[in-house]
Amino acid sequence: MFSLQLGGVSRRSFLKFSVSAASLMGLPYASGVKMAEAAEHKKRPPVIWLHFQECTGCSESILRSTHPDVVSLLFEMISLEYHETLMPASGIQAEETLHHAFEKYKGEYLLVIEGSIPSDNEGFCKIGCKEAYKLLKEASKYASAVIAIGSCSSFGGIPAVMPELTNAKSVENIIKDKPIVNIPGCPPNPYNFLSTILYLLSFEKLPKLDDKKRPLFAYGRVIHEHCERRPHFDSGRFAEEYGDKGHRLGYCLYKLGCKGPATFANCSVQRFNDVGVWPVSIGHPCIGCTEKDILFKRDIADHIRIHNQTPPNFYPSVAPKKKDKPVDLRAVAAVSGLAGVALGAGAVMIKKLPDEGDDNDEK
Numbered sequence: 001m002f003s004l005q006l007g008g009v010s011r012r013s014f015l016k017f018s019v020s021a022a023s024l025m026g027l028p029y030a031s032g033v034k035m036a037e038a039a040e041h042k043k044r045p046p047v048i049w050l051h052f053q054e055c056t057g058c059s060e061s062i063l064r065s066t067h068p069d070v071v072s073l074l075f076e077m078i079s080l081e082y083h084e085t086l087m088p089a090s091g092i093q094a095e096e097t098l099h100h101a102f103e104k105y106k107g108e109y110l111l112v113i114e115g116s117i118p119s120d121n122e123g124f125c126k127i128g129c130k131e132a133y134k135l136l137k138e139a140s141k142y143a144s145a146v147i148a149i150g151s152c153s154s155f156g157g158i159p160a161v162m163p164e165l166t167n168a169k170s171v172e173n174i175i176k177d178k179p180i181v182n183i184p185g186c187p188p189n190p191y192n193f194l195s196t197i198l199y200l201l202s203f204e205k206l207p208k209l210d211d212k213k214r215p216l217f218a219y220g221r222v223i224h225e226h227c228e229r230r231p232h233f234d235s236g237r238f239a240e241e242y243g244d245k246g247h248r249l250g251y252c253l254y255k256l257g258c259k260g261p262a263t264f265a266n267c268s269v270q271r272f273n274d275v276g277v278w279p280v281s282i283g284h285p286c287i288g289c290t291e292k293d294i295l296f297k298r299d300i301a302d303h304i305r306i307h308n309q310t311p312p313n314f315y316p317s318v319a320p321k322k323k324d325k326p327v328d329l330r331a332v333a334a335v336s337g338l339a340g341v342a343l344g345a346g347a348v349m350i351k352k353l354p355d356e357g358d359d360n361d362e363k
Ligand code: SF4
Pocket: 223, 224, 227, 228, 229, 230, 231, 233, 251, 252, 253, 254, 258, 259, 260, 261, 280, 286
């Protein structure tokens, strides 16, 4: 039977996390239990985590998770063999650890990549005197799968923005012969990463991915569908400027450049830092950080085109403005008169039609 006690995480707390991870993936309750059991009984997969051109924000994001303590889970669910930010070793010792891990876990290890890879100016990013590009090739050779964590390793990120000094590439631009999962975001939600690991561990296969290799359970819907400001969008209430009344009242941020309608991610549901916040909830428009063609490619203030607009293009005002002028009855009479003339003309035409079509009903 199931008796989990992982790194100070109680069975109850871990089971709760596994069940919520399963529901996040659209799996039944029983899968959550299976995932918790897999984490306890299966051999922890060895993980080698490499950093290239990045800011370490993705690792920081994972370290900030607290319910349950994801750091404990990471160290108990997986066998973290190499991670430059977290490991105590450095220099020659760190290099030896890396090459020892390559040899010991050949064909077994999961390779996690944080940051994009310079392909022109190879001297720009070296680890242990080895160019990032060559190190990635070497590390991926015997990896069972590669997880690109964050938007830089998934799509190139900020190092790939003009003038592209290093001709930065994403993992999938370089590695063509391994299964790859992209977990984009700047930073990505740590639970999307952790849920992917749990899925791999439990079912020994990759979760379903979209055309950008993102797990569908986390990136299957646009943010706009579940945003708490959506009722304001649907009712035509928008913040027009930072700090204006609409902004202070929590109105929709579309006019400030929110990219939520075109951004596939679960931020509005999963949220960050275990305190229920995400950028839009604290007044900043979504910048589309999980989207290859939006992040750092569109200005923050740009209005994104809405392709699947459900509300109408224009809205009736929610409450009449106090300063609205009273309706001019003469103008109404004039308009009504014109409308009456038009209707009258229409009626005459309609009356005439049967005469013309007497001998041909289809006309
Ligand atoms: S446009 Fe942005 S702020 Fe407005 S409802 Fe959509 S996601 Fe939320």
